[in-house]
Amino acid sequence: MRYLAGRAGALLAVVAVIGLLPRLTRTDPALTILHARYADRPPTPEVLDAIRAETGLDGGPLRVLGAWAAGLLRGDLGDSWVSGQPVGPDVTSAFGVSLTLMGVSLTVAALLALALAGGTLRRGARRRLVTTRAGAGAAVLAALPEFLLAAVLATVLAVQLGWFPALGWGGPEQIVLPALAMGVPAGALLGRLLDDALPAAFAEPWARAATAHGLPARRIAGQALRRVLPALLPQLGLVVVGLTGGAVAVETLYAVPGLGGTALAAALAQDLPVLQACVLFLLLLGVAAGLAARLGSRALLGPARTDGALPPLVAPALPTRHAVTVAAVVLAAVFAAVVLTGLARDPLHADAAARLASPSAAHPLGTDSLGRDVLARLAHGAARTVLAAVAVSAVTLVLGLVAGAVRAGALIETANALPAVLAGLLVAGVAGPGPWGAAGAVAAVAWAPLAAHTAALCAQERAAPHVAVARALGAGRWHRLRRHILPGVVPPVVRHAVLRIPAVALALASLGFLGLGTAAPAPEWGRMLSENMAYAERAPWAVLAPAAALAALGALAVLTSAAVRGRGRG
Structure with missing residues (x-):
């Protein structure tokens, strides 16, 4: 209660x-x-x-x-400030569209997760499991924001190859690209989590006993899935919450008449009754998904939930792969070299004679629709994005340490369930779009994982023997906090905050892509994507260059995190 x-x-x-x-x-x-x-x-x-x-x-x-x-x-959502018409019918219709898109996206995510974990599942059921199989590729896909994948899919599959419609909603062919853009990152995340959990399930005594009794591999695999699903269902709830935020960008890019696109249009026009209704529906959808995941986990556990018969999963130790560290260093070096090369160029200089020029010696990454050098804008945008991400991460670190120390559990979970895009819509509705609003929106939700980490470490440190000894010797509360608890809490949380800087940068880029961040003509990666999408057929480099930079940033975050964890195990 x-x-x-x-x-x-x-x-x-x-x-x-x-x-x-x-x-x-x-x-x-x-x-x-x-x-x-x-x-x-x-x-x-x-x-x-x-x-x-x-x-x-x-x-x-x-x-x-x-x-x-x-x-x-009373079921009255008010009247639009712009049109004067009741909000309810339009928002309800948009909600139905968003539910359909999210349902198909979840189906894509589930199929991809099973495909990624399929090798581990088969090998484990036959007692031939050595290590997980999903690898860094799944982790990189999971780190890609939906708006980035949506832009790449639209550029390549719709504009360049013409396999699918680039815009609209109605026919089955028009749901493929939006569902892939939302479902692939979610499925990669779920597949990676499932793949990481399965070795621990197959290492338990029941799996060895089942193999010894000659049970079919299919039944053993099914029991392994049942064993790991209770721990993964809460993550599925968070995936649905992430889809509510990703739907804003995807629906806007593909002109899907769902809640996301409706909310963005309302935020930019400051039509607050429409924005209120859209954000409320998206928020309740995320809460309902989280509650359904919790109830599903309890149902799967059954009596083991209360009698303590089900021990926690303990994954077997895996060998550290130094190739991950090498890949992270190489990618960081290439990234830095590109940025340093472009910083010497003027990102605002427009050459009308070189509009949409293809890559050449004068413009290594080509030019955009105004004749501006893409490499220059990419490099200066990197500097702007990284500095903003570092500043936001510093703020979230302080907020996370304070909130975790005072154990604000309910507030932490609520903030963790709000996508940065929803916070950005609320800020834009109040203060209008801008860089400060985007930074504030990301900071308003990005502190929650750090706070949860801080709360867990504080509980661990308070139960440590040295703290009990200090209390018995008469040390006061603040002395124990300053000399015995914080030294064990702050360093790992600071490392966690540093590892989250690329994620913060991607969140800022997503708001820039939606027009809620840095205003033109300042270079910003998300805005570069949105500005050049209309010219994807004539100048795909103008879209693919910032997309590649954002993908590299996500890959760098994943590889760096894996390298740090590998060194910690070693």
Whole structure:
């Protein structure tokens, strides 16, 4: 009951923030409505007061929140500030489209996960398992953001090869690319987790006994899947939460009339009633997925959940592969060389005579639609992105240490269940798009994994013998915290924060791709993708160059993390 009460309280706090968006915005909502619906009226105080009274925005925050909540209970989501039409029908229709897309994406993810873990499953069932099989390729795919894969698929399979439609929704062929863009990273993540968990299941005594009794390999494989699924179902809930954020970029790129594209359009137009409804639906979808995963895990465990008959999975030790470290160093060196080469060029110089020029000695990566050097913009965008990611990571480190130390469990889980894109939409709805808003949106959710790590380490350190001895010797609470607990907590959390810098950079790039980050003409990788998508057929290099840079960043994060873990095992 305490668990449910804490999580429900945190969820209600987030819902309250959504309901208060009209009072949190820096612009006068009455002016937004006037410009959208009554452009012929002058913005006099009397006209603005009449609009506030008509829309219920003339009261205080509690009145606005109460009116919004009362409308929800009646099934009334309000009226659009732009069109003046009821929000409910359009958002409900968009919700159905998003559910369909997410369902197909989850099917793609499940099939890919089984394919990636299939080798381990077959070998383990026949007692020939040596190591996992998914490898670094699955980890790199899992690290790719949906907007990046969507852009590459659209450029290659739709524009260049013409195999699928690039835009639209309706026919079965139009769902293939969006479902692949959302399902492949999710499936790679689930496949990697499944592949990592299976060796521990096959190493348990029941698997050896089943083999000794001559059970068919298919039955042993099925029991191994049942053994590892309870631990993976919570991750499946997080995957669905990630899909809610990824749907915003994918639906926008492919012109899919779902909740994601509707929410982005509403955030850019500051049509807050539509944005409120979309974000609320996406949030509740993520919460429902997490709850369903928890219930599914409890159902699979059965009586073993309470009688302690099921020990935790302990993976067998695997040999450290020094090739991972070498690959990380080589990739980092190539990445740095490209950046240093491009920093000497002007990223804002536009040569009208060289618009969409192909790669050459003068422009090694070609030019974009305005004749600007792609290499220069790529390099300067890297510097901007890395500096922003380092700054955001420093803020999230402090927030994570504080929140983890005070054990804010409900708040940590709620923030961890919010994709950065949803936070970016909320910030854009309040303050408008911009680099500071994008950084704040990423920081608002990126601290949660660090806080969870801090809380786990603090609990471990508080139970350590040296802390008990210090307490028995009369050491005060702050002395124990400063001299005995924090020295064991801060270094690993700092290393964790450093490893998450590329993930923060990718999150900032995703907001830039959606137009919620750095404004033009400043170079930024996500914006470079969105600016050049319209010219993917004539100048694919303008799209593939930032896409390759983002993919390299994700691969570098995965390889560096694997190298650090390998050194830790050694």
